[in-house]
Amino acid sequence: MMxxxxxxxxxxxxxxxxxGATLAQHQLGMALALDCQRVICLARGPSPDLIALQHMAEDAGLQFYIATGSRPLSGLVTANDELVVIGEGLFAEPSGVVPLFEGRSPAVLVQPVEGALAAGFERVDINRASAGIMRIPGHLVENLHELPADCDVISALMRIAxxxxxxMREVPAAARSGVDWRLIRDEGEAHAVEMEWLRGRFEGGDKVxxxxxxxxxxxxxxxxSLLHAGNASNVLSAAVLGALAIAGGLVWFNFVAAGFLFLALASVLVEASRLLRSAERHALGxxxxxxxxADVLGWLVDTAFGLSLLAxxxxxxxxxxxxxxxxxxxLMMLLVMIPRFVSGTAASLAADRATLGLVLAFAAGFGQVEPLAEVLAIVLVVIGMVLPLRRKN
Structure with a gap:
């Protein structure tokens, strides 16, 4: 962290x-996935961000130390230790890293030099560049005493190893594809990787x-933008509650159609918060x-739909x-039950509260909420009777 x-x-x-997480937090997740027991951060000194990282590490059961250079590092590592060295700014999926260290044998991970140098990785030889992570025996750290105190510790340890x-062990091309293995050096690269990372996680989902x-x-x-600020799911959760409050106020003053529109908006925000919270949890391991x-917010939206229907x-x-x-x-009980028993287009539409809100808003504009609720309930019963049941694993 220099x-x-x-x-x-x-x-x-x-x-x-x-x-939604710092690179240091991503690397902490990698250390946990690799069964590390201690974390040593090479840093110039304590800072609020570093102290927050220390609390996360200790909450996960790890010992945490700060080393300001090669001399303090060598005092923290014994000859019997195994040392996993993660390069500064490395962003990699733990699921792609862990299999490369199976068997606990020491290895320096490398990749083809083409493109790696431009991406910021260090050259190893004429054909290979570092991949930013290695596992080495702890006794090699003693060799740092032979180098100047201000040496690049990570680079020096790689050369010593x-x-x-x-x-050397080459990282497969599949593990390096997309944004699964990047070296991030500035704010622009972090923002670009974040956008690609989101697309990789969320594109191609339910289009019905x-x-x-x-x-x-x-x-x-x-x-x-929300994840980059670090408060994505919290902002959307607050927006859901705000939309529910507005919907409740509109229904109270008998603007039922407008209330259903805000409930449709609230349901979209619930799904967005579910996706972003999933991304945040994944980033933090x-x-x-x-x-x-998101489930609790969904229950609140369903409750608001039921009360608005009564209104x-x-x-x-x-x-x-x-x-x-x-x-x-x-109607509301069938909307909750049917997606649990059937799959496919019908189940997706039955679980889509945004569509429900728009349809009910249209019916409320003509004073036909009750007939529509009855027709929808009958349709859902028929769907449950006709469509094949969802298979259970």
Whole structure:
């Protein structure tokens, strides 16, 4: 964490953000995937970002140290240690790195020199360049004492390892494809990688569901800016609550059609927050929680749909409460149940609350919310009876 992200500034490139997490956090996830027990950061000294990284490492059960150069590093590594060395600014998917170190044998990962030098990787020989990561025996760190104190520690360790007979291992082309293996040196490169990373994760998804397609389009075009700021899912979650509050206010004052439009917007924002939260968890190496936040927001949207349906259905004189509540309650329960039992286009459309909001807004404009709710409920029952059930693994 020595090189600045911008010339003349002190912020290291390690704290550039990709996918809502800093490069240092991505590398911490890589260290966890490689079963490391301690993390040593080469840095000029403590900083708020480095302290935050230390807390993350310690929360994950790792010991954390800061070394300001080759001398402090050699004092932290023993001859019996194995050292995984990750180059500054390296952005790589742990799923592509871990298989290359199976068997725990030492190796210096390399790649063809064509294109690697322009990408910022260091040349190893006439045909190969470094891939930015290696596993070496700990006793090799002692050789740093023979070099000047201000040497490039990572480069020096690579040369020492190769001269000591540590074998080179080429990274397969498939692992280096796309943005899965990049060296990020400045803000512009971080932003470009983030956009490509999002496209790789979210393009080509469900194209049948209009609401989810709109959410995916929004994430691909605007999600990078939110993730780059580090508050993407929180901003969208707050926007969902804001849209629900506006919808509730409109329905309260009997603007039911407009309320359904805002519920459609809220459902699109829920799907966008689901995608962005998934990207943030992936970047931080976090497993999904038992109950994702987007699911809770989705339940709130469904509840708001049910209450808005009741507001759009006039209760006749002498009509029982259960009779008045039956069409909205039955429709919302079927909308939740059908996608769990059937798959394909019907299930995608049944789960698409944005489409539901637009259809109900149109019906509310003509005072036909109750007939439409009844027809939709019948259609969903027929879908459940006719279509084949979803196969369970």
């Amino acid at each position: 090189e600045p992200a911008v010339a003349g500034q002190s912020i290291p490139r390690a704290f550039l953000r990709v996918g 190769l001269q000591s007979g540590v074998p 569901s209009p609401g989810r397609a709109v959410a995916r389009y929004g994430v691909l075009n605007f999600g990078s 976090q497993l999904p929680p038992a109950i994702p936040r 759009g259905i006039a209760r006749l004189g002498g009509e029982s409460l259960i009779s008045w509540m039956f069409p909205p309650a039955m």
